[in-house]
Amino acid sequence: MMKTLSGGNCTFSVPAKNSYRMVVLGASRVGKSSIVSRFLNGRFEDQYTPTIEDFHRKVYNIRGDMYQLDILDTSGNHPFPAMRRLSILTGDVFILVFSLDNRESFDEVKRLQKQILEVKSCLKNKTKEAAELPMVICGNKNDHGELCRQVPTTEAELLVSGDENCAYFEVSAKKNTNVDEMFYVLFSMAKLPHEMSPRPAPQDLRAVRRCLPPQALLHAPHQGGGRLRHGLALCPPPQRQQRPQVHQGQGPPGGPGPREGQMHHPV
Template structure:
């Protein structure tokens, strides 16, 4: 699979107006990480601002429990039967202290049959949960490789966006990431919690380890709570920190209307009251954004980085480099 044909649409052409990173990219992101164009369950008061839209990517080897963790996170359910995941997309909306947040969850395949799509998920992801099985050393080693690949992909994209053809020193990005050691209920373990924790201790502050079990529902909430902590997101986004709201298929507004606030300063609220005011709902009829939209998101994020260096990222050369990072090697 090659993304060349998919990316030609946004490459700058001869005699064509070059988009501005500070204006056009903001327009792009509204149709990207915001509510899907095909969704019918949005209304004006539940459209999140751009700054509150995030994408969480679930990664890991096959059969380690990625989809089971997502099912626990979204609905507290666990399915005994195993069905290989090609790619699943979910969206959850929150109302937290009067603000709307959107979390898109991309549950990827453990077999990664399309390397280009996998590379694109690295580029468009904001938060990552890398799952491995505590009874399989191979999956732990794969989790470490995935972390390194994510960081390298982010570095290369940033370098291509910033340099404008010049060689610059690569800086290590801080990417919020949780290494989730699933199946901790297994008796025979080939990876110890101490070993996984030691690895995370050698990384930056954006990396943390949580030992969990989707089957026994052990510390599943902690996986996502810690992820939101290292990402500096509201703690109320964790499963047990907000009220779950059920949404009917086709409902115009998935979140209930916000009540009037009687507090001028939100930080004067007690923790108990703050959590009681937070609610979240899984949108029932959301569609996975297209590849074109993902490329727009990728461009927006790299534009925001390149804008600090006088917009050199608008050059056709730098975008061809980013495109090559997504192509199959």
């Protein structure tokens, strides 16, 4: 099955096997949309606007093959449980976001992780332990400092302990700390082409790659004395790198695809 998309004056098709959906979940005001904005545009939006449900699309031309990444930025209020369940059912990779200075948002992530594993294991007729879902637990706002912290690193780390398909990162969308590394590891665990993810700074990329053997184990030492343990990543702020040019668009899930007039560029 092929998906046909139009952008500007060009039309291109994406095989279904090359189409992926990333779902971003978490409580309100934890920075989900800011993390998505960093990934899409390299920018941080300082003004808070409540999200109902935002849909973004990136299309890549990688060595002559077309790939599509749909990004679903969900509402933190989840007024419609059926809608959230549908988001989980259709997701391929997941980012669960909480704020390091908000204990309740961490508790919500624990509930979300449990729900995702239950829904997906039923769908695939597998146990929760064998669901094999690429997932990142993301503690945002690490720029607020230790005095504001309400979730200890060691406690958050337990959510990914022993799961080779789940990693934990502490990031700052505002300062752009560890964001590129987080997406790089998530896409590596999902076995997506590396051209689809942001490129961390060279020194950080070498450290992250050491932590990604075939099963995406994340236990290698990080330069500077830190460690990546059970998926926990504590890295210095990445240097800004030029992102590959890709096609970006917005629209409703299942809608017509990227907005007219935007161009797609080969990676």
